[in-house]
Amino acid sequence: MTREELKALGLSDEQIDKVMEAHGKVVNSTKAKADKVDSLESQIEDYKTQLADRDTQLEELKKIDAEGLKAKIDELQKANETTKTEYEQKLQQQAFEHKLENALVDAKVKNAKALKALLDMDTIKLDGDVLKGLDSQLESLKESDPYLFETEEKPPNSPQIVPPGNPNGGSPTTKSLAEMSYQELADLKANNPAQFAELTKQ
Structure with missing residues (x-):
C-alpha cells in the first residue's frame, strides 16, 4: 500500500505517516526475523508470530482510520490469510522434500x-x-x-581365503577380468593387488 493510495482514501499526512510507520515496522521485523531462521520448524513458528503481530497492527489501524481505510484493511487481512496459507503449504512441502531426501539417503x-x-x-x-x-x-x-541401491560390500574375491605366499596356487574366483564389474575389479585391486596383477597378465 503506497502513500498515494492512502492519500486517495482521504487520509491526512499525519495518518499516512502512522500507517507507513506501522507498516514499516512489520516489514522490517519480518525481514530481520526471516534472516535468522535456520530450520523449517523455526520458520513456521516465526512466521506465525509475524502474522499475529501484523494482525495486531491492522486492528490498531482500524481504530484510527477512516471507514474507507477499514474496508481496505479488511481486504488486506483476507490477503494476509491467503499468504499465510500459501506460506505454510510451501513450508510443508519443504519439510516433505527434506524428510524424503533423508529417507532415501538412509x-x-x-x-x-x-x-x-x-x-x-x-x-x-x-x-x-x-x-x-x-x-x-x-x-x-x-x-x-x-x-x-547401494549394496553391502561383499568382495567376490576375498583376500582371506587365498593361501599366504601362494598367489599363483589357485584363484578364489572363477570369473575372468572380462566378467567382473568395475566395483569387483576395484575391490580386487585394493584388497589383493598380487592376484589382480596376476589376472591382468593372463
Missing part, C-alpha cells in the same frame, strides 16, 4: 532423482515426523530394481 539410494521418478508420490504423506507410504515402495524397488 535407504542407500544411489541416484535419488532416478528413484523418485519411480515413486508414486501421491501415496506418500508426511505425518508428523514420519513418511507414510514410502517404505513399502522402497522395498518393492529393492526387489525389482536393486541396481538403484
Whole structure:
C-alpha cells in the first residue's frame, strides 16, 4: 500500500505517516526475523508470530482510520490469510522434500532423482515426523530394481581365503577380468593387488 493510495482514501499526512510507520515496522521485523531462521520448524513458528503481530497492527489501524481505510484493511487481512496459507503449504512441502531426501539417503539410494521418478508420490504423506507410504515402495524397488541401491560390500574375491605366499596356487574366483564389474575389479585391486596383477597378465 503506497502513500498515494492512502492519500486517495482521504487520509491526512499525519495518518499516512502512522500507517507507513506501522507498516514499516512489520516489514522490517519480518525481514530481520526471516534472516535468522535456520530450520523449517523455526520458520513456521516465526512466521506465525509475524502474522499475529501484523494482525495486531491492522486492528490498531482500524481504530484510527477512516471507514474507507477499514474496508481496505479488511481486504488486506483476507490477503494476509491467503499468504499465510500459501506460506505454510510451501513450508510443508519443504519439510516433505527434506524428510524424503533423508529417507532415501538412509535407504542407500544411489541416484535419488532416478528413484523418485519411480515413486508414486501421491501415496506418500508426511505425518508428523514420519513418511507414510514410502517404505513399502522402497522395498518393492529393492526387489525389482536393486541396481538403484547401494549394496553391502561383499568382495567376490576375498583376500582371506587365498593361501599366504601362494598367489599363483589357485584363484578364489572363477570369473575372468572380462566378467567382473568395475566395483569387483576395484575391490580386487585394493584388497589383493598380487592376484589382480596376476589376472591382468593372463
